[in-house]
Amino acid sequence: MVRVAMLSKWHVHAQGYAEYLQSLENVTITAVWDEAADRGKEWAGQLGADFEADLNTLLKREDVDGVVVDAPTSMHAEVMVAAANAGKHIFTEKAMALTTRECEEISAAVEKAGVKFCISFPARTRPHHLFAKQLIDEGFIGDVTLLRIRNGHDGALKNWLPDYWYDEKTAGGGAMMDLGCHPMYLASWLLGKPKRINSMFNYFTNRKVEDNAQCSIEFANNAVAILETSLVTYRTPAGFEMYGTDGTLIIHGNDVKLSSNKLEAPFGGWITPAKLPEALPPALNQWVDGILHDKPILFGLEDGTKLTELLETAYIAHREKRTVDFK
Structure with missing residues (x-):
């Protein structure tokens, strides 16, 4: 117990x-x-x-x-x-x-x-994103050239988030510090070491923190990630697009489509996978099982630090209105 x-x-x-x-x-x-x-x-x-x-x-x-x-x-x-x-x-x-x-x-x-330590990275447990990682690892995408991820809701638009959510001192930021975490840690996991970043943050509802945000990141492998998040978007399904030298993966909501020149005919066009990888246990389960049974915890200190590095640098780029290189 x-x-x-x-x-x-x-x-x-x-x-x-x-x-x-x-x-x-x-x-x-x-x-x-x-x-x-x-x-x-x-x-x-x-x-x-x-x-x-x-x-x-x-x-x-x-x-x-x-x-x-x-x-x-x-x-x-x-x-x-x-x-x-x-x-x-x-x-x-x-x-x-x-x-x-x-x-x-x-x-x-x-x-x-x-x-034991675990950070909540729910997007890394989901079948769609596990499939994306599998495609990269198995070469069906080739070298990734562009990754685009969108994550948003209408919390600021419809005022269902608590008022303190917009307190920069305690929250550290707005949309990018909140929902933007998910595109950020997915990009880090899929693409590796970041090289440089720029940010475009917007204050649509005139709050003290951004409610509509986008970051562009170049990674050491020359891939570019466009990461979008918003608290002022209406019925926006999560979006995920991954383009590479050998293939393309498009995920909109639960719709998954793949095209790859690594697939033999008759699979040369767009296909929908018949089966995706099994979802991983939720992070809370990983933590509890790690404590009780010494089972692996997949989202640890290094992962959390990499996410903060991306976020911290994104806000520097926003405040200073410039592209910022990672150390």
């Missing part, structure tokens, strides 16, 4: 994570901490867990094996370093932190403590 403490209900996914954990037979939620005490007390009551107003007091509890971090992104480093130092396993919502320096501090604490 893994005894879990929920660290804040700030993130919009926190409730979903708690409900999912409560559905697992090998997990129990024992405690809650929240930087907003009233919110935390109410949530703890709903979850049937204890509320601890002091984080260090919670981290000393013997009935806490691991923590799920949904605190403001600006607090991630503080919270996770403290959790690691207390010997608690860590599951965190993306982004891992606001800067690579903070990611390095988290990584050092986690590695020193020897605790």
Whole structure:
């Protein structure tokens, strides 16, 4: 049994994570901490867990094996370093932190403590994206020349996100720091080391953070990624396009089409795969199984740091209105 403490209900996914954990037979939620005490007390009551107003007091509890971090992104480093130092396993919502320096501090604490760490990268568990990676690995795309990924919803347009979602100090940014994480970590996973980046961020609803954003990234292998995200888009299915020297993959929603000159006739045109790879276990399951059974956790410290590197540099490019080279 893994005894879990929920660290804040700030993130919009926190409730979903708690409900999912409560559905697992090998997990129990024992405690809650929240930087907003009233919110935390109410949530703890709903979850049937204890509320601890002091984080260090919670981290000393013997009935806490691991923590799920949904605190403001600006607090991630503080919270996770403290959790690691207390010997608690860590599951965190993306982004891992606001800067690579903070990611390095988290990584050092986690590695020193020897605790399990997992970051939520749901797009990397999905069959469509696993298929894209398989095509690259098996040569059906050839050398990737262009990757385009779009991810958006109408949260800012229809005002269903909480007001604090647009607080740059705590959130670290807007659309790109939120939904943009998914195209970012997919591009990193598929294309490797980034070389340079530029950003075009827009403030359609006149909030203090961007609600409509696009980044263009050149990778060391000469592939270019165009990553788009928005909080002001209406009924936009997720889009994924991958073009290469030997093939093209187009994914719009659940529609998957492939064309590759590596396929023999009669498969020389567009085909729809009869079967996609099996979905991987959700990140929360990977974390729990990693703690209980030492099973592999696929989304770790290095992955989280690479995502933050992309995001941090994207915001520098936006603020300074220039193309920025990666170190």
